[in-house]
Amino acid sequence: MHAAVVSLHRQGPVHPQAQACARCELRRLALFGTLSEQALDCIHVHIAAQRLEPGQALYDIGQQAGALFTVRSGVVRLERVNASGERRVVRLAGRGDLIGLEALLKQPYGSTALASTPLEVCRIPRGLVAELSQSHVGLATALMQRWQHALAQAEEWLAELSMGPAQRRVLRLVHKLSQYAQGDEQQPWIWLPTRGDIGAMLNMSMETASRAISALRRQGVLLQVEPQRARLDLALLQATLRSDERG
Amino acid sequence: MHAAVVSLHRQGPVHPQAQACARCELRRLALFGTLSEQALDCIHVHIAAQRLEPGQALYDIGQQAGALFTVRSGVVRLERVNASGERRVVRLAGRGDLIGLEALLKQPYGSTALASTPLEVCRIPRGLVAELSQSHVGLATALMQRWQHALAQAEEWLAELSMGPAQRRVLRLVHKLSQYAQGDEQQPWIWLPTRGDIGAMLNMSMETASRAISALRRQGVLLQVEPQRARLDLALLQATLRSDERG
DNA sequence: CGGTTGATTGAGGCCCATCAATCCAGGTGG
DNA sequence: CCACCTGGATTGATGGGCCTCAATCAACCG
Numbered sequence: 001m002h003a004a005v006v007s008l009h010r011q012g013p014v015h016p017q018a019q020a021c022a023r024c025e026l027r028r029l030a031l032f033g034t035l036s037e038q039a040l041d042c043i044h045v046h047i048a049a050q051r052l053e054p055g056q057a058l059y060d061i062g063q064q065a066g067a068l069f070t071v072r073s074g075v076v077r078l079e080r081v082n083a084s085g086e087r088r089v090v091r092l093a094g095r096g097d098l099i100g101l102e103a104l105l106k107q108p109y110g111s112t113a114l115a116s117t118p119l120e121v122c123r124i125p126r127g128l129v130a131e132l133s134q135s136h137v138g139l140a141t142a143l144m145q146r147w148q149h150a151l152a153q154a155e156e157w158l159a160e161l162s163m164g165p166a167q168r169r170v171l172r173l174v175h176k177l178s179q180y181a182q183g184d185e186q187q188p189w190i191w192l193p194t195r196g197d198i199g200a201m202l203n204m205s206m207e208t209a210s211r212a213i214s215a216l217r218r219q220g221v222l223l224q225v226e227p228q229r230a231r232l233d234l235a236l237l238q239a240t241l242r243s244d245e246r247g
Numbered sequence: 248m249h250a251a252v253v254s255l256h257r258q259g260p261v262h263p264q265a266q267a268c269a270r271c272e273l274r275r276l277a278l279f280g281t282l283s284e285q286a287l288d289c290i291h292v293h294i295a296a297q298r299l300e301p302g303q304a305l306y307d308i309g310q311q312a313g314a315l316f317t318v319r320s321g322v323v324r325l326e327r328v329n330a331s332g333e334r335r336v337v338r339l340a341g342r343g344d345l346i347g348l349e350a351l352l353k354q355p356y357g358s359t360a361l362a363s364t365p366l367e368v369c370r371i372p373r374g375l376v377a378e379l380s381q382s383h384v385g386l387a388t389a390l391m392q393r394w395q396h397a398l399a400q401a402e403e404w405l406a407e408l409s410m411g412p413a414q415r416r417v418l419r420l421v422h423k424l425s426q427y428a429q430g431d432e433q434q435p436w437i438w439l440p441t442r443g444d445i446g447a448m449l450n451m452s453m454e455t456a457s458r459a460i461s462a463l464r465r466q467g468v469l470l471q472v473e474p475q476r477a478r479l480d481l482a483l484l485q486a487t488l489r490s491d492e493r494g
Numbered sequence: 495c496g497g498t499t500g501a502t503t504g505a506g507g508c509c510c511a512t513c514a515a516t517c518c519a520g521g522t523g524g
Numbered sequence: 525c526c527a528c529c530t531g532g533a534t535t536g537a538t539g540g541g542c543c544t545c546a547a548t549c550a551a552c553c554g
Contacts, residue, residue, distance in 0.1 A: 080406040083419075084492045088410060090402045105392055110399050133387075140380075140387040145352055147394035152357050154401040155337045159327040162409050163335060163450055166542070172330075195501065203410055205543055210502055227501065227551085245331045413510070442533065452511055457534055474519090474533065 017047055024122075029096030030070045031124070031146070034138050048123045058099075058113035058121065065103035067123045071095055074119035075180055075191060078111040079200065089201040091153050092116075094180045098146045104129055117191050161202055168244050169202040170212035174221070175241060178232055187223065190232050264294055276343035277317045278371070278393070281385050295370045305346075305360035305368065312350035314370050318342055321366035322427055322438060325358040326447065336448040338400050339363075341427045345393045351376055364438055408449055415491050416449040417459035421468070422488060425479055434470065437479050 018040040027033050032040065049072070052058060058069060058076060071093050078091040078099065090111060093099045102110055103126045133139045160172050174190070181188035193201065198209035213230075216222045221240055223231040265287040274280050279287065296319070299305060305316060305323060318340050325338040325346065337358060340346045349357055350373045380386045407419050421437070428435035440448065445456035460477075463469045468487055470478040 078402075080402060082406040082410060083488075084411055084415070086410050088406045090405045101391075102395060105388070105395055107395065110395075110402060141352070143391065144348075144394060147391060147398065148349060148352055148354065148357075151394065151398045151401060154398060154405065155325075155327060155357060158337045158401065158405055158409070159329040159335045162405070163329060163333050164331055168331070206500090207502085207544085208542060210500095211542095214502070241330075453532090454512080454534085455510060457532095458510095461534070 021047065026070065026072060026096060030122075031098055031129075031139075031142060032132075034142050035132070035136060039132070039136055046125065047128070050121050050123050052115040052119040052121070054115050054117055054119075056115050056119075058115065058119075059109050061110065061112045062108050065100055065107060065109045065126070067125050068098060068100040068103045068129070069113070069121040069123055071097045071099070072120035072122060074115060074117040076113050076119060076121075077116045077193075077197065077201075078113055080111050087200045088203070089197065091150065091157065092176070092180075092201075097149075099150075101143070101147055101150065104143065116193060116197065166202070166204050166208050167212050167215060169204070170198065170209065170216065171221075171237070171241060171244060173198065173202060174216065174232065175237060178234065178237070181232070186234055187231055188234065189229055192225070192228055192230050194228075268294065273317065273319055273343060277369075278345055278376075278386075278389060279379075281389050282379070282383060286379070286383055293372065294375070297368050297370050299362040299366040299368070301362050301364055301366075303362050303366075305362065305366075306356050308357065308359045309355050312347055312354060312356045312373070314372050315345060315347040315350045315376070316360070316368040316370055318344045318346070319367040319369060321362060321364040323360050323366060323368075324363045324440075324444065324448075325360055327358050334447045335450070336444065338397065338404065339423070339427075339448075344396075346397075348390070348394055348397065351390065363440060363444065413449070413451050413455050414459050414462060416451070417445065417456065417463065418468075418484070418488055418491060420445065420449060421463065421479065422484060425481060425484070428479070433481055434478055435481065436476055439472070439475055439477050441475075 018037075021027065021032060022037055022040050024030065050058075050069075052074075059065070061080065073095055076093045076097075076099060077089045078093065079087055079089050081087055093113075099113055100109060102108065106126070129139070129143075133143075161169055161176070163169075177190045177192070178188065181190045183189075192198075192213070195206040195209045195213070198204075198213075199206040202209065204212075213222065213225065217225045217230075219236075219240065221233055221236050223233060265284075268274065268279060269284055269287050271277065297305075297316075299321075306312070308327065320342055323340045323344075323346060324336045325340065326334055326336050328334055340360075346360055347356060349355065353373070376386070376390075380390075408416055408423070410416075424437045424439070425435065428437045430436075439445075439460070442453040442456045442460070445451075445460075446453040449456065460469065460472065464472045464477075466483075466487065468480055468483050470480060
């Protein structure tokens with residue numbers, strides 16, 4: 001049940017975690033990107049790299065939040081279950097995104113975080129951020145930016161992915177998923193969620209989601225559709241989006 | 248076009264704004280509630296009370312955000328227009344809520360804020376918060392709490408107000424609106440949005456919204472329905488909600 | 495190989511969007 | 525004072541998009 005925990009501890013005499021974070025290739029994207037090398041030396045608490053398989057939970061809604069997480073690779077979906085027992089995906093997080101900010105306020109998590117693809121994250125204990133923010137005022141601004149980004153994502157979800165006919169919503173979702181693509185070529189491979197998950201994202205039945213994906217394949221927007229991934233004709237996608245928004 | 252701006256400047260020798268804020272009946276709700284009286288003395292910048300009529304805009308999406316706002320009374324709706332030109336209400340804000348947090352990050356506003364009822368707000372210039380947060384670390388936490396609250400609201404909107412049949416969504420909206428009610432009696436008067444606005448909140452046509460409101464009147468959940476307000480049978484509402492979520 | 499899980503496709507029916515007519519309240523001007 | 529106009533609310537009729545139920549298919553696995 002527990003995910004593998006890999007320590008980033010370097011075998012060195014002093015401040016080993018600082019070394020690991022300083023060498024992190026995500027540093028400019030991640031929360032501590034604004035901090036100087038000196039500041040990283042202040043890190044005494046353990047940051048742990050964690051690896052999860054699709055379907056595994058990073059945390060559950062209602063849990064007391066002890067840590068926040070930076071996504072190193074893969075995609076996480078944040079879910080809620082409403083009063084009627086229906087599942088709804090409220091946000092996606094990918095490489096460089098920071099989730100679980102509630103931890104900083106000592107609140108329980110506001111949603112369940114589930115790995116949608118193979119996932120690598122860094123677990124950042126609440127105390128570490130508190131410690132650093134004492135001395136480094138810039139960190140507070142960085143955190144607010146993360147919060148604002150999450151808010152903007154949620155509102156975009158409401159405005160773009162929750163309105164209009166099913167076909168259009170799927171089209172927009174595919175567009176959004178293209179930002180998690182591997183290469184930035186003209187026909188990149190994108191991750192495709194489970195049809196049931198697409199339904200939970202776009203508020204439609206999984207059959208409707210399946211039909212919409214099939215339609216995109218027939219239209220040539222998606223090439224080589226496999227259950228969990230597809231190759232995307234980016235130019236045709238954008239053209240279809242434009243004509244769809246017009247008519 | 249411009250809303251009336253009423254200065255809270257007290258006629259006194261020193262730090263007049265501090266006096267006004269110290270006397271504010273919303274202070275424990277509002278952003279500066281955590282600050283001491285001493286801290287309020289630091290306020291040198293102008294906070295302006297502002298009054299708006301229903302339909303007037305507090306700010307527009309895309310505008311460079313120069314200030315944030317505390318709602319003193321009334322209800323504000325935050326709207327977006329998506330790529331297809333459809334309008335969507337993404338959040339509501341009432342007494343004590345803080346909106347326009349983007350200002351602190353020097354970003355443009357992420358949505359349009361419109362008065363849904365007669366409205367009183369306090370306009371807080373961006374610089375004031377920056378100034379205060381220099382010396383008072385607690386303010387950063389207060390701000391993060393506001394951000395988290397806004398995020399939770401947006402996600403609740405997605406999970407609760409965007410799923411299920413139209414009748415249920417309207418029922419839940421009415422439940423949410425009851426928190427903006429005047430008295431806390433058993434049959435309070437609540438504000439009812441324009442049917443078109445209900446549609447923009449719940450992603451349905453205004454005709455469907457109207458029919459749902461009419462149904463609530465027939466069921467006795469709403470008594471004395473007027474276009475812009477209604478008297479609510481709170482007990483029956485909660486009973487209907489429970490049975491609706493069950494079946 | 496049978497069993498399981500998810501995807502796809504079809505058929506039918508219902509919820510809701512759309513179009514349209516009417517009603518109602520408030521404002522304006524003769 | 526009343527005719528007229530206007531904007532929003534209400535209610536009806538109709539068609540279509542999507543949900544539901546169901547069968548089939550593909551992939552994986554013990």
